[in-house]
Structure formats: structure tokens, C-alpha cells
Amino acid sequence: MSASSPFIAPVALHTPSHSGVGDLLSYACDRPLPPGTLVRVPLGNREVLGVVWDSDAATGELPDGATLRAIGGVLEGVAPLDLPWRRLVAFTARYYQRALGEVALAALPPQLRDLKPEQLARRLRRPALTADDSGNAIENIALTAEQESARAQIVSNPGPFLLFGSTGSGKTEVYLRCVQEMLEADPTAQALVMVPEINLTPQLEERFVSRFAPRFGAGAVVSLHSGMTNPQRLKSWLAAHSGTARIVLGTRMAVFASLPGLKLIVVDEEHDPSYKQQEGARYSARDLAIWRGREQGAKVLLGSATPSLESWHASRPPTPEDPEGGRYLRLHMPSRIGAGALARVRRVDMNQQPRRAVFSAPLLQAITERVARGEQSMVLLNRRGYAPVLHCVDCGWKSDCPHCSAHQVFHKTDRTLRCHHCGFTVRVPHHCPTCGSPDIHAMGRGTEQLEEQLAALLRNVQRPDGNAARVARIDADTTKAKGALEAQLAQVHAGEVDVLVGTQMIAKGHDFRRITLVAAVQPDGALFSSDFRAPERLFALLMQAAGRAGRDAAYMAAQGTPCEMWVQTFHPQHAVYEALRRHDYEAFAAQQLKEREEAAMPPFAYQALVRADARTQEAAQGFLQAATAAAHAAALPGLEAVTLFPPVPLTIQRVANVERAQMLMESPSRAALQRFLAAWQPILQTTRHNREHKGLIRWLVDVDPLTI
Incomplete structure (x- = not known):
């Protein structure tokens, strides 16, 4: 190391996991660099982004003959990442057993990893939207007694909080009010609001922007999720990092957003499995939100109509047997806004229906009546494609994927067989590849087949305006194109769709105002899964789906008929469906937790x-x-x-x-x-x-x- 470079900087890099390289590499620099500084450094034949990390050995002598490569450049104009952010990254790496540099660099926007210092400098010189306090007052919606009670508890207690509110109880308005009061009380405060899936961010962003942009400026609200382009993500990240953005909305990746003024974290639909990363560092964004809130002095608010059993157990109130209770404070909002009633659950015993029937006669009649009255229905089947497998009647051949121990799913729209695990796709054969028989049949059902069959069954049913009933489908196949999901949801909201068929994508968070009937046609598969969490996931999905019906109390009163949730099942007396019928999450959770405790399963292990x-x-x-x-x-x-x-x-x-x-x-x-x-x-x-x-x-x- 030359005399002109007397300082050593420990740098976190995303090094290959198999390389055996340690968490931090040392580089020479000509001045002391504060921890958190973003730098470009040589690694092998490449120059990569790194983060200067905390170390006691910022200066010192190297062993005789040893040399250090010099830092290539500092990303001037971007303030160092603060200590709370670095502690969050270090904890994540340690707890989830990953390399420090892998977590640190994955938490930064991809474009930041590619820009050289001079490119970033040019990028930072471009004019950006700023969050200015325009002084316009926010017009607040009057809170219900339950909402006001929850808000007051959040203000006066440290948390963390579990907001247990039924679907349609107005949890989002509580989030909005808490964010508003926090921003108005502290001009440097920032809030992080997370949702489980990308398709839920546009409608949430619309509500937050309309509420806060007039008061705090157009740049006060930004989004962070993987559906954005790299320049968009970098722009949002820089706005949050600089404190310009007051509110960050995002999916699980947003838990790592650099927010120096963070004072409030909201995790909506906290039970959702999407908060758990399934590649690379397999972190839980919900659990990291709790940890980050405690470390950074920010309040954390988890919200759900069907909380995860871990969060429910952690929010248990004190009892004589358990005087301490849980770590969270549970807030209860059981009533729907506008005195709207929860959907009445109707179970159809499919053992009493014709064999191979997809839609029972009573359900089909109920959907027909809703269409004739101008109401909307939603049909849920958590399996996309036309059929899970093609089958040869003569020799027993099935459309197995040659690369996976799974079937290729039949997609009728483009006449393909597609593996949903590896993506391998082939054209549908005209004859059996094994015996040549033309007698090939689809086995099982997917949303594509459901859409086709419903359209045929309702072809003679008329809407109040005399037009034929319209059936639409929303799943991962119909929403691949950019903007497709937003366009399809807009059609539903505009009343252009009478029956919406889809996977769990349509069951969460959407505020459909004219849906009065929701039906789950084949939910039994999860009842007997080897995964002990399957009943919990099924109950949450059905409760969330039921919550899409009857959300507009005034509309329901005008229609004069109750909203309904239909469940077609071969096991109508199963405990999951019994609890669903009563909308009794608490009884369901108590029964599940008792079983888990006896079996020493999480959250008891x-x-x-x-x-x-x-x-x-x-x-x-x-x-x-x-x-x-x-x-x-x-x-x-x-x-x-x-x-x-x-x-x-x-x-x-x-x-x-x-x-x-x-x-x-x-x-x-x-x-x-x-x-x-x-x-x-x-x-x-x-x-x-x-x-x-x-x-x-x-x-x-x-x-x-x-x-x-």
C-alpha cells in the first residue's frame, strides 16, 4: 500500500456464495470514508458496487509484501447509508444465514449497482419532484368508534400492534390517519407501508397520493416493488434515502428501503405468505419490519382480518395463567363500515350433486339471479390453466414434464402444455405420444376451463340492460402484459363484467363495490395436505374471498338481498368450514394453536x-x-x-x-x-x-x- 493511500476501507460486496470469501474485503483509499459510503471497487476483472462497512481497523499497516487494490470511485451525492440500515442488513444476514454483502447489495436498487460515479452524478443533476409542504389541509373522513379507538391506542402505546379488523372494517383509513398524524407532528418523519403483492399497490398508491399529495407535494409518496423499471426504482429509492419522499409504499423488498426518518411501519395483510422471500436470502419482511421498528424507534402496525397464527399468539392478552401475555397489542375492529353485513356462508355438499359436476345447480341458479339483477359474482379456483393434466384413455399416458416430477398443464387458449415449475412448453399433441390414440382427455379443472364452462352455462342469461352475461378471468396468464391487470380490474369496477373467475389474485385486498356473491368451487385439496399450515392458508384465503362480497353497504341495502359466500365441498362439516360459516377466526385460531402446542409446532417451536x-x-x-x-x-x-x-x-x-x-x-x-x-x-x-x-x-x- 503506497504512502498516498494510508487508509484501509472494509467493503461489503456481493461475492459468489461458493467462493469462500469472507463478509468484508479491504481496499486502499486516500481518505477515511464513513461507514455506509457507496463505492465502486475492483473485484477480479470487474468493477462492482460495494458498501463501506463498520470496522475498527480503518487504518493500519499491512504485512510485509502485501498490497491492497484501491477503491475505484466514491458515489458522491448519495449520503452514506445510516447505522440503523446497516444493523438491519447485518441482522438479516446473521439470522437467515446468508452473506452480509449478498443481503446488503440485494437491498439496493439494481441500477445503482450498475452506475459509475460520473453516470450517477449526471443522474442526480436531473430535476426531480420534491415533496413540498403546500399547506393544504387534509379533508379527513369521520372515523367510526372502532377506528377511533384503534387510532387512539396506536397514538398512546409503543406497540407493535396487531389490527385485527374484519374485511371492510376500514383498516386502510386507520393506516392513513396514523401516517397523517405522524407526518404532521414531525417534518422529517417517514412512513413505510407494505402490501403483499404488486397488484395491490396501484389502488393503495392512488389513495395515499390523493390524500397526501395536496398537503405534502407530488413527490411525497413513492412506490418500491419489482414491477417497476430499474430507473423508476432508483428514483424512488433516492427520494426515500434523501428524505424527500415521506411515504414509501411497497412489497416485501421495501422493508430494506433506506429511510433515515422512519417513524411508522404498516404491514397490511400481514398473514400473507408473499412476505416470505423464496429465493436467495429467505427473509420474512413482516418479521424484519418488527425488528426494524424496535431498533429504529418506529411504531409497527400489522393488519389483517385473518392474522397469521404467529402474530395472533404474539398478541394474546394477559390471563391469570399467562400474566405477561404476548409482545404485541391486539386492536379489534369487528364491524364493517356502514353497518354492512358479512357474507352469509352457504355450503354445498358435492356428495349430493351429479358426479363430475363443476357447478352445483343451486350455485348456478344463485349466480344467474345475481346477473339478472345487475350484480356481480366472483368464482375462485386456485389453479390456473385449462386442466392440470392431459390423459390418454387407452394407454394411461399423462402429460408429464420431461424435466420435472410434475405434470404439464393444458392451456387451451394457445393450445400448449406448460410446466408451471420449469416453464417448459410444447404444443398439444393430436394423438397420444405413446400409443397414437386420438382419445386424449383433459383431467381436472383450471380457471381457463371454469371461464369457458360458465360462459356456456350463462349464454342465455341477460343483464338488466338486455345484453348477454359477461364472464372474465384474472390470473397470472391473463395479466402478463404490462397494464393488463389494471385494465381488467377497471372493467370489473366499471360493471362491464358480471362474473369474475380467478385465482387467489382476486381474493385479496380489492375493493369491488358491486360483488354480492363469491364462490369457492374446489377448495378441499388443502384440507388434507401434509403441510401443517395448509388449513390456516385455506381459511385465510376463504375469509379474504368472502370479504370481497357486500363491501358497499348502501348498494347492498338498495339491492335488498344479502351477500353470500358459497363453498362447494365434499366435507361440509369440516372444522375449517364450520368456523368460516360463523366468520369465527378466533375459534379457528384457538383450535389450530391448541393442536400446534400439543404437537410442538410453530409458534411453540x-x-x-x-x-x-x-x-x-x-x-x-x-x-x-x-x-x-x-x-x-x-x-x-x-x-x-x-x-x-x-x-x-x-x-x-x-x-x-x-x-x-x-x-x-x-x-x-x-x-x-x-x-x-x-x-x-x-x-x-x-x-x-x-x-x-x-x-x-x-x-x-x-x-x-x-x-x-
Whole structure:
């Protein structure tokens, strides 16, 4: 290191996971750089973005003969990332067993990772919208007694809070009011509001912009989600980082937004599995929001009509047997705005219906009556495509994917067979590929088939204006094009659709004003799943779907008929449907938590998965078995309180010609599990490089997994 570069900067980089490089690399610089500074540094033959990190060794002498490569440039004009942000990244990396640099760089906008200092300087010179206090007063909607009680509790208590409000109870208005009061009380304060899916951000953004832009300026509200272009994401990130943006709306990635003035975090639909990242660092944005709020002194508000059982348990009130209760404060809003009634649940016993019937006669009659009155209906089936599989009657051939242990789904619209796991697509054969028989049939049903059959069944049904009934479908296949989802939702809101068919995309968060009937046609599959969380997810989905009906109390009063939720099931007396009929989440949660406690399942225990991907199933399981044996041989810390289960194949064990196996770890102590995982990481790394495990492609750790 030359005399002209007397300083050493420790830099976090996104280095390859298999490289064995440590969390921080040292570079030479000619001046001390504060932690959090963004820099361009050489790495191999490339120049990459890095973040100067905290270290006690900012200066010092290198061993004789050692040299350091110099930092390539500093991204001037972007303030250093503050200590709370760096602590959040460090905690995430540590807890979810990932490299520090991987988490830090993934949390930054992609374009920031690609821009050189001079390019960024030009970008920063462009005029940007600013959040100015225009002084216009906000016209507040009068709160109900329940909303006012919740708002007052949030103001006067530290939290975290669980806002348990039925669908249509006005949770969003509580969020808006809390954000407003916080922004008005502190001119530097910022709020983070998260939703589980991209398709829910436009309508939320519309409400926040219309409420706050007149008061705080056009740039006060920005969005952050993966559906935005890279320049859009960079613009939003810079606005939040500089404090110009007062409110950030986003999906799970927004939990890492740099918000130096953060004072409030809202996690809407907190139960939703979409808050759990399923690639790379498998973090839970909801759980990180709780941690970040505590660390940064920000209040955290979780909201849901069907809270996750973890959050419900964490918000339990004190009792004589449990005097401390949970860590969260539970706020209850059971009533719908405008005295609207919750949907009446009607169960249809499909054992009493004709075999192979898709729509029972009573449900079809109910939909017909709604169309004739000008009302809208929604039909839910959580499986896209036309049919899950094609089948040859003569030889038994099925449309299996050649690269995965799964079927290729039949899509009738474009006459393709498509694997929803690896994406492999082929044209539908005219004859059986095995025996040549032309007698090939679709087995099972998807939303595409449902849309087609409903359109045929309703072809003679007329709307009040004399036109034929109109059926539309919203799922991942119909919303691929940019702007397609917004256009389709606009048609529903405008009353141009009489029956909406779709997957769970349409069941969450949408404020449809004229839907008076919701039907779930094939929900039974989740009742007998091997995943212990399946009943919880099904109940939440059906409750959320039921909440789409009857949201406009004035409209329902004018129609004079109750809103309804129809469930077609072969198990009408199942406890899930019994609780749904009564809209009794509390009873459902109590029963589920009792079962979980008896079985020592989360939230009464803590879990992690280690997954191995390999060329053969034997190689995948062999790696996991060897790593387990090494853990026992080393008597790793925490192991005495951790149960290691044998490795097993995943349910879909082969995807894209890669075999997948996993093993589960469980412990009554979160701390013991974390100690064990931290100590096990080097052993997993060493085992991975053992010549005996040449077939191994990759391995990963999933802490607090949602699917097993």
C-alpha cells in the first residue's frame, strides 16, 4: 500500500456464495470514508458496487509484501447509508444465514449497482419532484368508534400492534390517519407501508397520493416493488434515502428501503405468505419490519382480518395463567363500515350433486339471479390453466414434464402444455405420444376451463340492460402484459363484467363495490395436505374471498338481498368450514394453536430447513446425511436442543432436471437453533467441497420456513 493511500476501507460486496470469501474485503483509499459510503471497487476483472462497512481497523499497516487494490470511485451525492440500515442488513444476514454483502447489495436498487460515479452524478443533476409542504389541509373522513379507538391506542402505546379488523372494517383509513398524524407532528418523519403483492399497490398508491399529495407535494409518496423499471426504482429509492419522499409504499423488498426518518411501519395483510422471500436470502419482511421498528424507534402496525397464527399468539392478552401475555397489542375492529353485513356462508355438499359436476345447480341458479339483477359474482379456483393434466384413455399416458416430477398443464387458449415449475412448453399433441390414440382427455379443472364452462352455462342469461352475461378471468396468464391487470380490474369496477373467475389474485385486498356473491368451487385439496399450515392458508384465503362480497353497504341495502359466500365441498362439516360459516377466526385460531402446542409446532417451536439440489436424489440426500453426521461428530453448540430429522425428497422432487431433497430442524429454543446453524455453516461449506459430493449443485438454509 503506497504512502498516498494510508487508509484501509472494509467493503461489503456481493461475492459468489461458493467462493469462500469472507463478509468484508479491504481496499486502499486516500481518505477515511464513513461507514455506509457507496463505492465502486475492483473485484477480479470487474468493477462492482460495494458498501463501506463498520470496522475498527480503518487504518493500519499491512504485512510485509502485501498490497491492497484501491477503491475505484466514491458515489458522491448519495449520503452514506445510516447505522440503523446497516444493523438491519447485518441482522438479516446473521439470522437467515446468508452473506452480509449478498443481503446488503440485494437491498439496493439494481441500477445503482450498475452506475459509475460520473453516470450517477449526471443522474442526480436531473430535476426531480420534491415533496413540498403546500399547506393544504387534509379533508379527513369521520372515523367510526372502532377506528377511533384503534387510532387512539396506536397514538398512546409503543406497540407493535396487531389490527385485527374484519374485511371492510376500514383498516386502510386507520393506516392513513396514523401516517397523517405522524407526518404532521414531525417534518422529517417517514412512513413505510407494505402490501403483499404488486397488484395491490396501484389502488393503495392512488389513495395515499390523493390524500397526501395536496398537503405534502407530488413527490411525497413513492412506490418500491419489482414491477417497476430499474430507473423508476432508483428514483424512488433516492427520494426515500434523501428524505424527500415521506411515504414509501411497497412489497416485501421495501422493508430494506433506506429511510433515515422512519417513524411508522404498516404491514397490511400481514398473514400473507408473499412476505416470505423464496429465493436467495429467505427473509420474512413482516418479521424484519418488527425488528426494524424496535431498533429504529418506529411504531409497527400489522393488519389483517385473518392474522397469521404467529402474530395472533404474539398478541394474546394477559390471563391469570399467562400474566405477561404476548409482545404485541391486539386492536379489534369487528364491524364493517356502514353497518354492512358479512357474507352469509352457504355450503354445498358435492356428495349430493351429479358426479363430475363443476357447478352445483343451486350455485348456478344463485349466480344467474345475481346477473339478472345487475350484480356481480366472483368464482375462485386456485389453479390456473385449462386442466392440470392431459390423459390418454387407452394407454394411461399423462402429460408429464420431461424435466420435472410434475405434470404439464393444458392451456387451451394457445393450445400448449406448460410446466408451471420449469416453464417448459410444447404444443398439444393430436394423438397420444405413446400409443397414437386420438382419445386424449383433459383431467381436472383450471380457471381457463371454469371461464369457458360458465360462459356456456350463462349464454342465455341477460343483464338488466338486455345484453348477454359477461364472464372474465384474472390470473397470472391473463395479466402478463404490462397494464393488463389494471385494465381488467377497471372493467370489473366499471360493471362491464358480471362474473369474475380467478385465482387467489382476486381474493385479496380489492375493493369491488358491486360483488354480492363469491364462490369457492374446489377448495378441499388443502384440507388434507401434509403441510401443517395448509388449513390456516385455506381459511385465510376463504375469509379474504368472502370479504370481497357486500363491501358497499348502501348498494347492498338498495339491492335488498344479502351477500353470500358459497363453498362447494365434499366435507361440509369440516372444522375449517364450520368456523368460516360463523366468520369465527378466533375459534379457528384457538383450535389450530391448541393442536400446534400439543404437537410442538410453530409458534411453540422454531424450525429451519436445509435443502440440497443435486444431479441425483442420492447425491442430494447423501450431502445432507454427511453434514448431519459431521454436526454430531463435532458436537456443535446448540445441538443438544435441536432435533435433526432425516433428509427426504421434496414434494416436487425434480425441477428442471435437478433433484431436490430437504431436512428439517426443530428446537423449542430460537437461540439454540441459531447457535447451531451458525456453527454448522462452515461444516456445510466443507462438506459441499468434499469429492464424495460431486453431484451436488447447491445447498441453502431456510430459517422459519413457511412451506415444508
